[in-house]
Amino acid sequence: MSRIKEKFAELEAKNQKALISYIMAGFPNEKSTMSTVKGLIKGGIDIIELGFPFSDPLADGPVIQNASTVSLEKGTKIANFFTLVKKIRKETDTPLVLMTYTNILYHRGYSEFIAEAKKAGIDGFILPDMSVEESKEYLQAAKNNADTIFLISPNTSNTRIQKISKASTGFLYLVAVFGTTGVKTGIKKYTIDAIKQVKKQTKGKIPIGVGFGISTPDDVKKYIRAGADAVIVGSAYLKLIEKTPQNQLESKVATFTKSLKKQTIL
Amino acid sequence: MKYPKNGRFGEFGGKYIPETLVPAIEELEENYLKFKNDKKFKKELDYYLKVYAGRPTPLYYAKNLSEKIGGAKIYLKREDLLHGGAHKINNTLGQALLAKKMNKKRIIAETGAGQHGVATAMACAALGMKAEVYMGYRDTIRQKQNVFRMNMLGCEVHPVKAGSKTLKDAINEAIRDWITNVENTYYLLGSAVGPHPYPVMVRDFQSVIGKEIKSQMKKINNKTPDTVIACVGGGSNAIGTFYPLVDTNSEIIGVEAAGHGLKSKMHSATLSAGSKGVLHGMMTYLLQDKEGQVTETHSISAGLDYPGVGPEHSYYKDNKRVKYHSATDSEVIEAFLTLTRTEGIIPALESSHAIAEAMKVAKKSKKSESIVVTLSGRGDKDIEEVQNYLSKHVKN
Numbered sequence: 265m266s267r268i269k270e271k272f273a274e275l276e277a278k279n280q281k282a283l284i285s286y287i288m289a290g291f292p293n294e295k296s297t298m299s300t301v302k303g304l305i306k307g308g309i310d311i312i313e314l315g316f317p318f319s320d321p322l323a324d325g326p327v328i329q330n331a332s333t334v335s336l337e338k339g340t341k342i343a344n345f346f347t348l349v350k351k352i353r354k355e356t357d358t359p360l361v362l363m364t365y366t367n368i369l370y371h372r373g374y375s376e377f378i379a380e381a382k383k384a385g386i387d388g389f390i391l392p393d394m395s396v397e398e399s400k401e402y403l404q405a406a407k408n409n410a411d412t413i414f415l416i417s418p419n420t421s422n423t424r425i426q427k428i429s430k431a432s433t434g435f436l437y438l439v440a441v442f443g444t445t446g447v448k449t450g451i452k453k454y455t456i457d458a459i460k461q462v463k464k465q466t467k468g469k470i471p472i473g474v475g476f477g478i479s480t481p482d483d484v485k486k487y488i489r490a491g492a493d494a495v496i497v498g499s500a501y502l503k504l505i506e507k508t509p510q511n512q513l514e515s516k517v518a519t520f521t522k523s524l525k526k527q528t529i530l
Numbered sequence: 531m532k533y534p535k536n537g538r539f540g541e542f543g544g545k546y547i548p549e550t551l552v553p554a555i556e557e558l559e560e561n562y563l564k565f566k567n568d569k570k571f572k573k574e575l576d577y578y579l580k581v582y583a584g585r586p587t588p589l590y591y592a593k594n595l596s597e598k599i600g601g602a603k604i605y606l607k608r609e610d611l612l613h614g615g616a617h618k619i620n621n622t623l624g625q626a627l628l629a630k631k632m633n634k635k636r637i638i639a640e641t642g643a644g645q646h647g648v649a650t651a652m653a654c655a656a657l658g659m660k661a662e663v664y665m666g667y668r669d670t671i672r673q674k675q676n677v678f679r680m681n682m683l684g685c686e687v688h689p690v691k692a693g694s695k696t697l698k699d700a701i702n703e704a705i706r707d708w709i710t711n712v713e714n715t716y717y718l719l720g721s722a723v724g725p726h727p728y729p730v731m732v733r734d735f736q737s738v739i740g741k742e743i744k745s746q747m748k749k750i751n752n753k754t755p756d757t758v759i760a761c762v763g764g765g766s767n768a769i770g771t772f773y774p775l776v777d778t779n780s781e782i783i784g785v786e787a788a789g790h791g792l793k794s795k796m797h798s799a800t801l802s803a804g805s806k807g808v809l810h811g812m813m814t815y816l817l818q819d820k821e822g823q824v825t826e827t828h829s830i831s832a833g834l835d836y837p838g839v840g841p842e843h844s845y846y847k848d849n850k851r852v853k854y855h856s857a858t859d860s861e862v863i864e865a866f867l868t869l870t871r872t873e874g875i876i877p878a879l880e881s882s883h884a885i886a887e888a889m890k891v892a893k894k895s896k897k898s899e900s901i902v903v904t905l906s907g908r909g910d911k912d913i914e915e916v917q918n919y920l921s922k923h924v925k926n
Contacts, residue, residue, distance in 0.1 A: 319693065367809060419712065
């Protein structure tokens with residue numbers, strides 16, 4: 265069983281939902297990423313998504329775009345990213361999901377990249393520009409090596425929900441709103457409807473994580489109440505990291521994480 | 531390849547897109563397939579191409595240029611005479627009309643040098659629609675005139691300050707807008723790039739160029755040209771020129787921007803120097819580093835300044851149907867000046883890449899042979915750029 269699957273089983277037994285954080289590796293530098301991870305673990309995070317920067321992050325809003333640019337300028341490369349993952353792995357058994365764009369894996373070769381990532385301690389992948397139609401080679405390479413987490417949107421048809429959930433392992437990532445990451449918006453009725461629809465279509469076979477635009481404990485509470493199995497908070501973490509001095513990072517991240525995590529305990 | 535199965539030209543193309551865009555792309559393909567053979571739609575588009583854009587464009591025998599070089603006969607396909615000054619209007623009229631049929635109220639587009647933005651603004655004004663255009667901040671400075679032109683045409687221009695602040699970032703931002711406003715917005719892409727069906731749709735709308743070349747050459751000497759040449763950035767004027775001729779015996783050459791030279795990192799010659807990758811929804815050749823990060827490009831012509839290329843060009847490169855060469859900035863300036871002086875035609879710097887290649891090919895060819903060059907746009911927009919180049923590089 266994958267670490268992600270185990271985590272969801274463990275949470276279910278405790279009557280809890282999952283809190284997932286997204287942070288950009290190397291933003292604003294490698295040291296701060298380590299402190300952030302320590303804070304996340306202290307705060308009770310369930311799954312950590314680590315962003316690997318790409319030059320053209322077309323599904324991301326300004327906050328993550330900026331984090332990508334900074335991370336690349338600071339010299340984040342695949343090799344030092346995997347070294348960082350290994351370091352994190354030494355600290356924790358928390359599932360680690362790598363979020364990046366298709367070209368990063370394609371260019372190295374899906375099999376080679378996924379094998380290296382697995383060796384470093386990565387448990388799954390999220391590629392926002394990988395549509396299920398183009399995923400054959402990627403899925404073959406990931407099979408039995410890593411979870412493949414695909415995205416679903418509020419406008420995804422039922423037929424596609426079926427197709428995408430078949431290709432997904434670990435959890436399904438439901439995009440809460442029409443837009444890029446980090447959009448500020450209230451909770452829309454169409455999102456609540458989408459959560460219900462996806463749950464109905466997948467019949468509880470795979471957990472549903474909701475992300476994009478979720479930034480406060482109140483948001484977390486509302487999405488959990490609407491039936492989400494997990495909530496993903498990203499841009500809000502990056503904003504916190506950006507404004508917090510290095511020596512306070514671990515404790516500030518831990519406090520914020522605790523405030524979010526509280527809302528996932530039923 | 532007539533209509534690419536699963537959106538693939540061989541291994542190239544496809545739809546690498548965020549899930550939110552899937553319904554929009556499916557709707558687009560469905561409507562495109564419906565209208566492309568619809569008699570009423572074709573008639574309406576033909577009408578606009580003829581009386582609004584100025585088609586057919588002449589095929590001009592450049593006698594002075596040919597004689598100066600002393601080889602093959604060089605013919606110019608005068609897309610520079612179209613309304614707006616470039617081939618871009620062929621595609622924007624087609625897509626704007628399609629958007630209208632699809633009842634889309636809001637049009638967005640990206641632009642590099644501004645030619646596609648201007649052509650979008652014109653087509654939308656003519657068809658009574660509103661357009662917003664994303665343009666790299668650096669390009670809004672380089673091409674101030676075109677920003678003003680778009681504004682006058684009633685179009686809002688959004689400068690993009692992310693990344694390299696050029697065409698690729700303008701495309702990223704247009705895609706982000708489309709993801710956000712997917713329910714009412716039509717994305718009018720300007721080159722034969724992006725996720726399927728854009729590459730094939732843009733090719734089809736631009737194929738009027740190659741079809742006219744074929745029939746015009748037939749009238750002149752009852753055969754297809756020995757060689758056809760066009761410049762390649764994203765590759766829309768080139769694919770429009772080439773596609774109707776790929777099944778003939780014509781030699782076909784695409785010309786990329788070699789900038790300061792292929793060995794410098796200052797160029798945009800994707801097919802000559804790139805490797806396979808995924809960007810902007812398509813698998814194609816890209817300029818990228820060892821880690822798969824897309825690199826910045828350089829060309830004296832803003833319109834060729836793009837690190838990717840249309841997937842059908844990647845396909846023709848690999849199956850060797852088309853040869854892809856390149857021209858450096860200095861060769862381009864020389865071609866620009868030569869054509870201007872010999873024929874009184876000021877070519878766009880983009881098109882001057884094709885002229886530079888034609889001059890090389892003509893020299894080596896027999897007088898009985900014919901070369902057709904697509905003159906994709908006029909060069910008035912480039913006068914300042916040329917002036918700057920000359921004052922920097924040429925004494926006296």
